[in-house]
Amino acid sequence: MQEKVKAADKNLISGATGDWEVIIGLEVHAQVASKSKLFSGASTAFGGAPNSHVSLVDAAMPGMLPVINAECIAQAVRTGLGLKAAIHLKSVFDRKNYFYPDLPQGYQISQYKQPIVGEGEVEIDVDGEHITVGIERLHLEQDAGKSIHDQHPEYSYVDLNRSGVALMEIVSKPDLRSSKQAQAYVTKLRTILRYLGTSDGDMEKGNLRADVNVSVRKPGDKFGTRCEIKNVNSIRFIGQAIETEARRQIDIIEDGGTIDQETRLFDPGKGETRSMRSKEEAHDYRYFPDPDLLPLELTMEFVEKLKNELPELPDEKKDRFTRDFGLSDYDADVLVAERESADYFEAVAKGRDGKAAANWVINELFGRLNKEGLGIEQSPVSAAQLGAIVDLISSDTISGKIGKDLFEIVWTEGGDPAEIVEKRGMKQVTDTGAIEKAVDEIIAANPDKVEQAKAKPTMIGWFVGQVMKASGGKANPKAVNDILKAKLGI
Numbered sequence: 322m323q324e325k326v327k328a329a330d331k332n333l334i335s336g337a338t339g340d341w342e343v344i345i346g347l348e349v350h351a352q353v354a355s356k357s358k359l360f361s362g363a364s365t366a367f368g369g370a371p372n373s374h375v376s377l378v379d380a381a382m383p384g385m386l387p388v389i390n391a392e393c394i395a396q397a398v399r400t401g402l403g404l405k406a407a408i409h410l411k412s413v414f415d416r417k418n419y420f421y422p423d424l425p426q427g428y429q430i431s432q433y434k435q436p437i438v439g440e441g442e443v444e445i446d447v448d449g450e451h452i453t454v455g456i457e458r459l460h461l462e463q464d465a466g467k468s469i470h471d472q473h474p475e476y477s478y479v480d481l482n483r484s485g486v487a488l489m490e491i492v493s494k495p496d497l498r499s500s501k502q503a504q505a506y507v508t509k510l511r512t513i514l515r516y517l518g519t520s521d522g523d524m525e526k527g528n529l530r531a532d533v534n535v536s537v538r539k540p541g542d543k544f545g546t547r548c549e550i551k552n553v554n555s556i557r558f559i560g561q562a563i564e565t566e567a568r569r570q571i572d573i574i575e576d577g578g579t580i581d582q583e584t585r586l587f588d589p590g591k592g593e594t595r596s597m598r599s600k601e602e603a604h605d606y607r608y609f610p611d612p613d614l615l616p617l618e619l620t621m622e623f624v625e626k627l628k629n630e631l632p633e634l635p636d637e638k639k640d641r642f643t644r645d646f647g648l649s650d651y652d653a654d655v656l657v658a659e660r661e662s663a664d665y666f667e668a669v670a671k672g673r674d675g676k677a678a679a680n681w682v683i684n685e686l687f688g689r690l691n692k693e694g695l696g697i698e699q700s701p702v703s704a705a706q707l708g709a710i711v712d713l714i715s716s717d718t719i720s721g722k723i724g725k726d727l728f729e730i731v732w733t734e735g736g737d738p739a740e741i742v743e744k745r746g747m748k749q750v751t752d753t754g755a756i757e758k759a760v761d762e763i764i765a766a767n768p769d770k771v772e773q774a775k776a777k778p779t780m781i782g783w784f785v786g787q788v789m790k791a792s793g794g795k796a797n798p799k800a801v802n803d804i805l806k807a808k809l810g811i
């Protein structure tokens with residue numbers, strides 16, 4: 322119990338009038354991974370010339386009718402299943418009416434009262450605390466085009482390439498209590514989407530962005546008025562926007578003011594949020610079912626089929642890695658963060674000691690990849706090569722230290738690790754005769770140290786170092802230790 326109170330405490334923010342709790346709920350917009358748009362056959366490819374991926378539907382030419390893209394529906398259902406959520410066999414597309422130059426229809430086709438996915442959950446671990454974040458819903462909607470103002474200030478340009486691309490809006494419950502938790506949630510959500518292959522979650526391309534709802538309260542009070550910070554497009558900015566906004570609200574309340582429910586923007590340059598507009602209400606949008614689209618009805622068989630095809634998800638993989646390979650929670654988390662890393666690790670660990678494999682993948686390989694700014698799929702050392710290095714160490718053919726040199730050679734020059742060891746004479750010396758000879762020489766040359774070691778057995782470390790050095794790092798450290806102990810009489 323004591324622990325729990327402490328864990329909650331560290332999320333509090335102190336103000337002039339005492340501690341405050343921050344309440345956060347996120348609306349994440351994730352672009353659906355699909356070849357064509359939600360209601361047209363135009364391409365979703367990123368980076369085309371402006372207005373080169375626009376069908377007559379996307380440009381809202383009169384009389385054009387939307388035709389639903391079945392793959393986008395399947396992707397939303399897969400995502401719902403991955404979020405352990407209720408799949409609604411019947412859902413409805415509505416028109417959300419508003420005017421903006423990048424929205425030629427004059428409305429966005431979205432889902433309002435009857436979304437395709439209902440309540441679900443996402444598990445996160447933050448600072449040793451395990452939190453289940455509730456998902457309120459997931460609905461499908463069209464993305465808008467882009468207005469471009471910065472080329473010539475006197476003109477506005479409109480690029481409709483993104484117009485009509487499918488988005489999933491994933492709405493969390495207000496279950497998050499710190500910027501760190503919010504960041505962990507978005508990171509985990511993105512990992513799940515990437516495992517499922519339903520969104521690439523690429524925040525740099527704007528394929529995943531979050532509206533961040535923030536309010537503050539004194540612990541135990543009811544929820545305060547929230548502000549919604551629109552379109553935050555990096556994990557770092559999500560953290561900064563929450564910190565800044567919570568502080569702003571606390572200062573206002575402590576000065577005797579009240580919070581207006583507003584839509585705000587985060588300015589990372591200035592490190593502040595500023596008001597964009599007062600909060601719109603649902604009725605401002607005049608939602609109504611789109612008469613061009615029938616309600617969407619799915620069969621149980623369709624949903625079951627997708628469920629059976631789901632890949633193993635990060636939480637399950639983590640459980641399996643800790644159970645079958647004896648990994649720590651931390652190591653398992655690091656390895657499952659990307660599906661490619663998890664697959665690589667498994668290929669190395671298969672039939673070998675899991676902990677040793679994890680150690681090599683996380684410390685040597687990831688360390689080296691990070692240093693070079695490379696992703697796992699660009700690794701010059703394959704899983705088979707790394708596995709061979711681990712084998713050479715576990716069979717005592719080479720020492721762990723020589724293993725690192727070998728890794729370096731394979732990284733820069735490639736080749737078969739066993740052959741390299743053979744050719745370059747890197748094999749560990751287990752021949753006790755050779756080691757004994759080296760030990761005798763060092764003992765003979767250092768009588769003073771021998772005396773010291775007899776009084777202080779930890780001095781043996783110095784002797785081990787000397788013998789290893791004399792052998793070029795190739796002596797078997799265990800044999801060196803044993804022989805030294807015998808000769809020094811320790």
Ligand code: ADP
Nearest residue numbers: 344345346347348493494495534535536544547
């Ligand atoms: P809207 O369409 O008005 O943005 P939604 O239901 O789509 O409403 O989203 C509301 C979001 O705000 C959810 O993520 C929810 O968790 C969050 N939220 C609701 N109440 C609060 C609150 N008091 N403080 C912070 N976040 C909140």
Ligand code: MG
Nearest residue numbers: 348492532549
């Ligand atoms: Mg909203």
